[in-house]
Amino acid sequence: NAGVTQTPKFQVLKTGQSMTLQCAQDMNHEYMSWYRQDPGMGLRLIHYSVGAGITDQGEVPNGYNVSRSTTEDFPLRLLSAAPSQTSVYFCASSYSGEGLGGYTFGSGTRLTVV
């Protein structure tokens, strides 16, 4: 089925470890983005990309890196995990940034940093 695939679904990290959250879409969407969802705070934008080779920072980019080498993939890297990065992470894609056709979200990655 077409959509946004995120892996892994769950992950536990120790403080200081690094990891990559994977995101892939098969809808040929140009716009992709990463959000974190924390209780009572809604979704906050971490990084986004308007096309292969182009990325930019969102509202809460510190501690995260992204790259976009292909249209399909948009991985999120945690460089040195901290307990404050415990959250649920969502990847989303859209035909364009305006999202008039709607954003398609992955099912999320629940990350715990101990």
Place this chain on the structure above:
Amino acid sequence: GDSVTQMEGPVTLSEEAFLTINCTYTATGYPSLFWYVQYPGEGLQLLLKATKADDKGSNKGFEATYRKETTSFHLEKGSVQVSDSAVYFCALTSGYSSASKIIFGSGTRLSIRP
């Protein structure tokens, strides 16, 4: 900057009750407005949208009207069901380039009692 304000939850209703979830926004220019729904353990799904003033978005019995004069986009449903229990997010996009981003409210949790 642009922002979205939703009524705080949780909202608890009995089955077949009338639902209103309030949403107001602040934006420069002419935003497009959205409601997204998140069922337990899943990512967000587009529920409905409106792209200009006085437009009414509707889907699955839910409706919302874009009111420019009151900067509001309240979500309504005439008769809720247990299956409507979820978190609802109001959102907007504004901007005229593919670099524009979607801004979410903090979400309203809805619980429906049988």
